[in-house]
Amino acid sequence: MSFNRIYALGLRHLYLIMNSFPRVLDLIYWPTVQIFLWGFISKFFTINSNYYSDTVGVILTAAILYDFLFRASISFNMMFLEEIWSRNFTNLFIAPIKVSEIITSLTITAILRTLIGLVPAVLIAIPLFGVSVLSLGLPLLFLLVALYLFGVSLGLLVTSGLLRFGPSFENIAWASLFFLAPLGCIYYPIEILPSSLQIVAKGLPLVHIFEEMRNILVVGEVVYQNIFKSIIISIIYFLIGILIFYTSYFGAKKRGTLMNMGE
Amino acid sequence: MFIEVQKLSKIYKEYFAVNKINFKIEKNKTLGLLGPNGCGKTTTIGMLLGLITPTEGEIIIDGKNLSQFKRNEILSRVNFASPYVELPKKLTVKQNLEIYGRMYGVENLEKRIREISQDLDIQNFFNRKTGELSSGQKNRVSLAKSLINKPEILLLDEPTASLDPDIGDFIRGYIQEYKSKNQITILLASHNMNEVERLCDSVIMMRSGKIVDEGTCEELIKKHGRSNLEETFLKIVRSKDEF
Numbered sequence: 001m002s003f004n005r006i007y008a009l010g011l012r013h014l015y016l017i018m019n020s021f022p023r024v025l026d027l028i029y030w031p032t033v034q035i036f037l038w039g040f041i042s043k044f045f046t047i048n049s050n051y052y053s054d055t056v057g058v059i060l061t062a063a064i065l066y067d068f069l070f071r072a073s074i075s076f077n078m079m080f081l082e083e084i085w086s087r088n089f090t091n092l093f094i095a096p097i098k099v100s101e102i103i104t105s106l107t108i109t110a111i112l113r114t115l116i117g118l119v120p121a122v123l124i125a126i127p128l129f130g131v132s133v134l135s136l137g138l139p140l141l142f143l144l145v146a147l148y149l150f151g152v153s154l155g156l157l158v159t160s161g162l163l164r165f166g167p168s169f170e171n172i173a174w175a176s177l178f179f180l181a182p183l184g185c186i187y188y189p190i191e192i193l194p195s196s197l198q199i200v201a202k203g204l205p206l207v208h209i210f211e212e213m214r215n216i217l218v219v220g221e222v223v224y225q226n227i228f229k230s231i232i233i234s235i236i237y238f239l240i241g242i243l244i245f246y247t248s249y250f251g252a253k254k255r256g257t258l259m260n261m262g263e
Numbered sequence: 264m265f266i267e268v269q270k271l272s273k274i275y276k277e278y279f280a281v282n283k284i285n286f287k288i289e290k291n292k293t294l295g296l297l298g299p300n301g302c303g304k305t306t307t308i309g310m311l312l313g314l315i316t317p318t319e320g321e322i323i324i325d326g327k328n329l330s331q332f333k334r335n336e337i338l339s340r341v342n343f344a345s346p347y348v349e350l351p352k353k354l355t356v357k358q359n360l361e362i363y364g365r366m367y368g369v370e371n372l373e374k375r376i377r378e379i380s381q382d383l384d385i386q387n388f389f390n391r392k393t394g395e396l397s398s399g400q401k402n403r404v405s406l407a408k409s410l411i412n413k414p415e416i417l418l419l420d421e422p423t424a425s426l427d428p429d430i431g432d433f434i435r436g437y438i439q440e441y442k443s444k445n446q447i448t449i450l451l452a453s454h455n456m457n458e459v460e461r462l463c464d465s466v467i468m469m470r471s472g473k474i475v476d477e478g479t480c481e482e483l484i485k486k487h488g489r490s491n492l493e494e495t496f497l498k499i500v501r502s503k504d505e506f
Contacts, residue, residue, distance in 0.1 A: 002335075008365035012351060015358045019392070086394075087349040091408070094312045094343050095366040096335035253316045256275070259309040 001104065005097045009105035010112075013079050017116070027113060031067050031121035038063035039129040057131035058217050059187060062210060064125065064133050066186045068118055069147045069206070070177050075113035076155025077162075077176075079106050084167050093258050099249055103242060107152050114148075136216055142227045143209050149234035150205045154180075156241030160248035166257055186210050205233040265290035265448050266311075266416065271320035273306050273472075280306040282472035283320065293442065293449040295459040295480075298469030299500045304452040307469075308418050311450065312343055324416070339367055344409035345420035346402055352394025356385060356404050359393055360411060367412035379407045383437060399430035406434065410441065419451045423458060435461055456493040466492075468499050475499060 017023055042059040083089045092102070126132045133140060158176050161169040183197060184206030190198055201207045208230035216222055252258050266288040273281040281303040288294045296304045309315035311322060313329065322329040329337065350359040357376070364372040380386045383403045388396060393404060402422065409417060422438070423431040435458055442449065442462075453459050459466060460480045467477040476483060476499055480492050489495045 002368070004368060005335075005366050008362050011365070012354065012358075012362045015354050015362070016351065019353055019355070019358075082351070086351045086353070087347075088351050090314065090343070090345075090348040091350065091363070093314055094338060094341070095363065096338035096368070097366050098335055250316075253314065256273070256280075256306065256309060256315040258314045259305065259312075 001098070001101055005095075005101050006105040006108070009092075009097060009102060010109045013082070013109045014112070016082065017113070024116065027117040028120050031071065031117045032124060034063055034067050035060070035121040035125050036128075039125060039131070042131070043129060057129070057135070058214060060125060060129055060131045061133050061136070061213060061217060062186050064118070064122060065143065065147060065209070065213060066181070066184075067121070068114060068144060069151045071114040071117050072110055072148050072151030073154040073158075073177055074174075075110035076106055076152050077158045078113070079109060080155075080159040080162060081167075081170060084162065090259060099246065103156070103245065106155075110152060110155065111148065114151075136213065137222075139212070139216060139222050139224070139227055142224075142231060143213060146205050146209050146227070146230040146234045149231070149238045153234065153237035153241040156238070156245045160241070160244045163245070163248040163252045163257070180204065180206070183207075184210065189214065203233070205230040205237070208233065265292075265325060266450070267321075267323040268307075268311075269321045269323070271307070271310060271322065272318045273303075273310060273315060274318040279472045281310070281317075284467075284469070284472075284474045286467050286474065286477065288448055288450065289464075290448055291442075291446055292464040293451055293462050295463035295466035296450060296452040296469065297454075297456075297459060297466055297496060302469040302500075303472040304469060305420060306472075308343070308420055308450065308452060311418060312341065313338065339412060340414060341416045341418065342367075342409040342412055342414040343418045343420070344402075344405045344422055346398070346405070346422070346424050347420065348405070349401065350393050350404060350408060353392055355390050355392055356380075356396075356407075357389045359404065360407060363408050364411050369412055375411060375413075379410055382441075383407050384433075399426050402426060402430070402434060406437070413445065415446065415448060417447055417449045419449060419453075421453055421455075422451070423453075423455060431455070431458070438462060456491065456496055460492050468496070470500055 038060050042057065045059060083092050122133055136143065154176055158172060161172055183201045183204060185193065185201060186206065190201055190207050190211060193201055208226050212223060212226040268284060268286050270283045270285060271281060272279065272283050284307065286294065296307065298304055306315060310317050313334065324337065360376045361372065364376060369375050380389060383406060385403050385407060388400055393401065396404065406422065423434050426434065439462060441447065451459065451462060463480065465477065465479050466483065467474050469475065478486065484492060484495050487495045487498050489498060
């Protein structure tokens with residue numbers, strides 16, 4: 001792998017952000033709106049619900065973590081879509097950058113986009129609602145790693161779809177996370193789901209991440225076994241994502257869709 | 264031979280986009296790829312760029328089969344320009360050249376960007392976003408990107424399409440001049456017959472995925488009893504025969 005090539009592709013997306021103040025605002029705007037919305041809902045539940053009276057910030061913390069996942073995935077997709085929209089796709093794929101370097105660069109750059117959007121929202125939540133995700137302590141770092149890997153895995157699956165089906169797959173890019181959200185048990189315990197769906201949900205890292213988050217905030221205990229289970233499941237999805245991406249890439253070369261993608 | 268294409272085909276389901284074509288390009292020569300829309304020119308270029316996997320046949324570059332090259336090894340020696348492929352619109356000209364220079368591992372990148380910008384007269388809009396440029400300016404920037412790595416092989420797909428005669432002439436003149444000063448082998452797909460006559464050492468004519476004739480421009484004009492390449496082109500593409 002060449003650091004210079006990975007850096008070059010990352011720089012392309014960094015310049016894109018730096019050249020446009022509205023783009024930075026757009027990155028910050030949506031997570032902030034989410035925090036405000038869930039902050040007020042959370043405050044309402046805290047006042048009016050016995051269940052939440054001792055667990056201030058559970059919903060808001062869940063909203064912040066879910067948004068982290070959402071931003072990570074969308075950031076990955078967006079960077080790929082940018083190449084299609086700008087009709088730069090062919091230039092990228094005839095440059096001597098390896099597919100593994102493209103994946104590495106997008107994975108690293110996606111975290112930057114995610115943090116630009118989320119850090120201001122997280123900081124706003126502290127004085128406004130008295131909630132800080134940092135109260136999760138060290139486990140937060142591991143939970144974020146699991147979320148990030150899963151977010152990028154979803155990004156890889158969506159970009160594989162873009163390679164396979166072309167720009168028409170774009171709508172799926174936006175819908176992908178909403179599809180999984182009900183099974184992720186982000187705002188409610190897994191027991192709420194019907195038993196058949198619980199089996200499916202346990203195959204996702206989200207259930208383990210958000211169950212553990214609630215465990216830390218409500219019970220005050222950390223079960224590292226659950227956290228590492230979520231990381232391992234995320235790594236498995238990440239590897240599957242890479243495999244599917246390569247399959248789609250070679251399929252696209254066979255179908256000739258890499259040439260003139262975006263027209 | 265520097266580039267040798269043997270029995271190259273691309274079949275989409277049952278449709279032959281390219282049908283067992285053979286051609287050769289000597290080092291530092293320019294081959295024109297002519298033919299009506301949909302005859303397989305872009306597919307051929309795509310296969311040479313490694314963007315499209317051939318159904319059958321071989322592409323040999325500098326004595327080595329394309330499939331035996333490592334992807335980055337061959338692509339660092341090749342480049343491509345087409346008005347149908349653009350650079351990121353929201354980035355400035357300088358940023359785009361910097362990014363592609365880094366991707367191609369260009370040494371002394373600042374110097375190379377300065378050189379090529381002066382040659383193609385793009386310094387005046389160096390800090391403007393690429394999407395804000397006129398077609399002529401975009402084409403020059405695209406050509407600058409395609410030469411940033413001093414490629415040994417340059418593939419050009421209609422490099423002067425939709426340009427006014429003045430800018431078109433500038434681009435053609437620049438390619439001619441660049442070729443005279445540098446070691447470069449060019450494959451040029453074009454519908455502009457004057458351009459082909461001016462730039463190409465030889466041409467191949469394609470129709471429905473097949474090569475139907477080849478030779479120098481003079482040879483083809485003489486062979487078909489016409490007065491210029493445009494008339495020759497029309498005769499060949501409207502005929503049902505192979506020559």
